[in-house]
Amino acid sequence: MPFALTDEQKLLQESVDRFVERDYGFDVRSGVAESENGWSAENWARFAELGWLGVPFDEAAGGYGGGPVEAGLIAEGLGKGLAVEPYLWTVVLGGGLLARAGRNDLLEELIAGNLQLATGFAEPQARYALHDVATKAERSGDDYVLTGQKAVVFNAPSADRLIVPTRTAGGQTEARGITLFLLPADADGIALRPYRTMDDGRAAEVTLANVRAGADAVLGEVDDGMALLAPAIDAATAVLCCEAAGVMQALVSQTREYIGTRKQFGVPLSSFQVLQHRMAEMFIHKEQTQSMAYMAAVRAAAGDGPVAARAASAAKAYAGEKGKSVGQEAIQMHGGMGMTREMPISSFFKRITMIGSLFGDADHHLDRFADLAGGRTG
Structure with missing residues (x-):
């Protein structure tokens, strides 16, 4: 293509x-x-x-x-x-x-x-399953009452509005019966436990205790929130893989510069063929991640449904596995210095590691790709 x-x-x-x-x-x-x-x-x-x-x-x-x-x-x-x-x-x-x-x-x-904005797409028991939603929204007159907990809600400490998937019908793991609510972050009954993530981001555990929301707070259709959430997560996954390509580019560039100036036995480390081969592998992984990320972005832009979902999972599985490999190689070629906070490479490694688990790790997306390729969408 x-x-x-x-x-x-x-x-x-x-x-x-x-x-x-x-x-x-x-x-x-x-x-x-x-x-x-x-x-x-x-x-x-x-x-x-x-x-x-x-x-x-x-x-x-x-x-x-x-x-x-x-x-x-x-x-x-x-x-x-x-x-x-x-x-x-x-x-x-x-x-x-x-x-x-x-x-x-x-x-x-x-x-x-x-x-x-912040979106509470994860819950403590759900791991990577978007449809595993225990947070409930129950009717109370013309309003809904929301109760539950959302885990690792990125940007929640700074958010003006929270987007919260809730269970309005069906069993806890059914895709049908999920409704999205758009809530003021300071609404009565919402409590945040904010913290800093390992890659210097900000997130929070969000607890909803009898939060009242009107029907006008519903995003999309009642009980059909996955129709909005699933493709939005796939598009965000594709964009995240593009970010991974950028982080990997920085890891490759900084490592190449370091081994070009650091000397061993009186010659630059870059003169050793084994390191040249490892740098070539890192570059190939970055290029392939970039290609698969933009393929996924193109599919998401076309609104291809299952095709876009497969492309997103393929890109994420590859970026998760090879991003980790590129990061580890960069740290190893920097030696002990690569582990220090003073060296930028350590922060880039933390970010590529975090990217590996966002929206699902490599194993999750390999399984999802196999399910989608086999015609199963659950």
């Missing part, structure tokens, strides 16, 4: 790379990560000014008519700089759900940089 960037996509790619190179060095990134919020409101405002927050959305919502491919280009560039701003969680996943639900009013706020 031929794939080439358009002139507009190339300009977008160049703008992100330029921002990271000029204004998002590792020292700047480290300072932002250590701040109270864990990301920069100033950078977020700049993202809005540059149009990056509106790139994936339709012009009717105030966007620029792009999609997962354009979001992937931004994510890949931000991955090279290890950016901690919540682009994936607010724009790609949260915004993707709002777009699918036709909430253009809120998308306009998001695109302007005035709305932060």
